[in-house]
Amino acid sequence: MNKPVKQNCGCGLENTQPSHNLLREMLPMDRPPVKDEPCCGPPPGPPSDPNERPGYRLCSFVQGFMPTPVGPVPRIKTLLDTRDKLGTWNVRMGFGRNDYKVAPGLYAVGDPAAEAPVLVTANYKLSFDHVRESLAGMDAWLLVLDTHGINVWCAAGKGTFGTAELVQRVLKTGLAQVVRHRRLILPQLGATGVAGHRVKKECGFEVIWGPVKAADIRAFLSSDHRSEVAMRRVTFTFSERxxxxxxxxxxxxxxxxxxxxxLLFLSGIGPHIFSWPAVWQRGVLAVAAVAMGIAAGCIVVPVLLPWIPGRAFALKGIFAGLFLGTFPAAVHWNDSSISYWSGPALLLLTTALSSYLAMNFTGSTPFTSPSGVEKEMRRYMPVQAGMAVMALFLWIGSAFLMK
Amino acid sequence: MKSLRYLENVVTLALDEDKCVGCGICTQVCPHGVLVLRNRKAQIVDLHGCMECGACANNCPTSALAVTPGVGCASYIIQSWIKGKENSSCGSQGCC
Known part of the structure; x- marks a missing residue:
């Protein structure tokens, strides 16, 4: 424990390093029996875990430590508990996903020997959870790279799941002393950042490209490192979208x-310069148009992606926006206090927003090329801007043009 | 992924067959099956299916493959237009 790290989750090898005395200390010690005597307050909680150390926090996914030539290595559970599932739900909802990570380093799954396979993953907790869950019942080593809490593919694109980090992590953990073979199994999507031939040259370990999905690791290992074609292809199914x-x-x-x-401010502008009742009456319509734009661009386009006409996402967003935009535009058609011009204004607003948001969804898909995205942006961003400007002019103007 | 295709005639992927030594790594790492190995040489069989991730070029031991790799993400491209590519980062406010 050379370098105490506060709240260091996962207790990576570099923090639990060398001493064998330390390992002896980790064995459960004799404890005085807790007497069941009446006392004030509720009954006491369980005693501290023998693996706890000052300044460190034992992670709930660690179920002990196994001795290795380079010191104790945390052995991890392969069954996700409520805390893990809650964490997954949170990041899927978009909360706390910029700091959802485990400590990089070497972990053990089951009871791995020196011949056990070494799998490599990112330190994004969601990736880590996927991998350990898929290793249930197996004996393996799991080398976790410091990808700054980013998943494998995105981290490979940014270079943090890269050759330099992998080589450094292999050397830092002393992996060569833990295993007898010299093979690392990497997720295929890490190939954007890791150059296998350079890894071999720089640390002596051969890179074997595993399947795209963690769920296929078992089949990959049992078929002597051969992947079916389907295991090597990315998918973007309805549920994945x-x-x-x-x-x-x-x-x-x-x-x-x-x-x-x-928008609420602009909705209040009218013949009376600014009117709070107009903010309420017309503002609600503008908010509804925005809500429909978001629904079209962020829900309809991603979910119905293959079925909406056009290849450019911005164009798909225009179709979805025109469809959903008719609802807020038409709802007050017969309202004599609202101008006819409000309808087209709201429809244009919804469509511009939907097109822009759909275009932004390109970054979340596994098949859009940067050259293609740039091309569609150059083509459709002027259209989106034009629609938005026209929508605002019509919206403000319609306040002066009552029926 | 055959049901989801993106724009055609935009991809920068290029293969120099003379440099190819037929190791086949590119066919393993490509997530879209753009390349296959025929007669001990790599061949591009689905150019427009390429998403320019750069995995093949990064892992080609003889630099037989070339591509302008990048992130197919509108937010990132807008950033690169405003701040320049060197000052842009993908995912600053939580995309991927």
Missing amino acids: LVLVPVEITLLRKHLVYTLAV
């Missing part, structure tokens, strides 16, 4: 507050 929707929406929080504030 649906699970991204909450994050797409929660990411808008900050921008949404500003947008709504501006």
Whole structure:
């Protein structure tokens, strides 16, 4: 324990390093029996875990430590508990996902020997959970890279799941002393950041490209490291798209507050210069148009992606926006206090917003190329801007043009 | 993924067959099956399916493959237009 780290979750090897005395200390000690005597307050909680150390916090997914030539290595559970599932739910909803990570380093799954396979993953807790869950009943080593709490594919794109980090982590953990073989199994989507031939040259370990999904690891290992074609392809199924929707929406929080504030203010402008009743009456319609734009761009387009016409996401967003935008635009059609021009204004607002948000969804998909995204942005951003400006002019103008 | 296709005629992927040594790593790491190995040489069989992730070029031991890799993300591209590519980062406010 050279370097105490406060609340260091996971107790990576570098923190639990060398001493064998330390391991002896970790064995449960004799404790005086707790007497069942009457006392004030509720009954006491359980005693401290023998593996606890001052300044460190034992993670709930660690179920003990196994001795290795480089010191004790945390042995992790393969069954997710309520806390893990709650954490998954939170990050799926977009909360706390920028700091959802485990300590990088070496972990043990089951009772791995020196010949056990070494799997590599990112230190995003969601990735870590997926991998350990898929290793239930197996004996393996899990080398976790410091990807700053980002998943494998995105981290590979940014370079944190990269050759340098992998080589450094192999050397830092003393992996060569723990295992007899010289093979690392990496998730296929890490190939954007890791160059296998350079890893071999720099640390002596051969990179074997595993399947795309953690769920296929078992089949991959049992088939002598051969992947079916299907295991090597990314998918973007209905449920995979649906699970991204909450994050797409929660990411808008900050921008949404500003947008709504501006729209409510503009809704109050009219023949009386500024009117609070108009903020309420017309503002509700503007808010509804924004809500429909978000629903179209962040829900309808992602979920119905293959079935909406067009290849460009911005175009798909225009179709979805035109469809959902008709509802707020038409709802007050017969209201004599609202101008006919309000309808087109609201429809344009919904469509512009939907197109822009749908275009932004390109970043969450596994098949859009940067060259293609740039091309559609150059083509459709002027259209979106034009629609938004026209919507605002019509919206303000319609307040002066009553039926 | 055949049901989800993106824009065509935009991809920057290029293969120099003379440099290819037929190791086949590119066919393993490509998540879209853009490349196959035929007669001990890599071949591009689905150019427009490429998403320019750069995995193949990064793992080619002889630099036979070239691509302008990047992130197919509108937020990132807007950032790169405003601040320049070197000052942009993908996912600053929580995309991926």
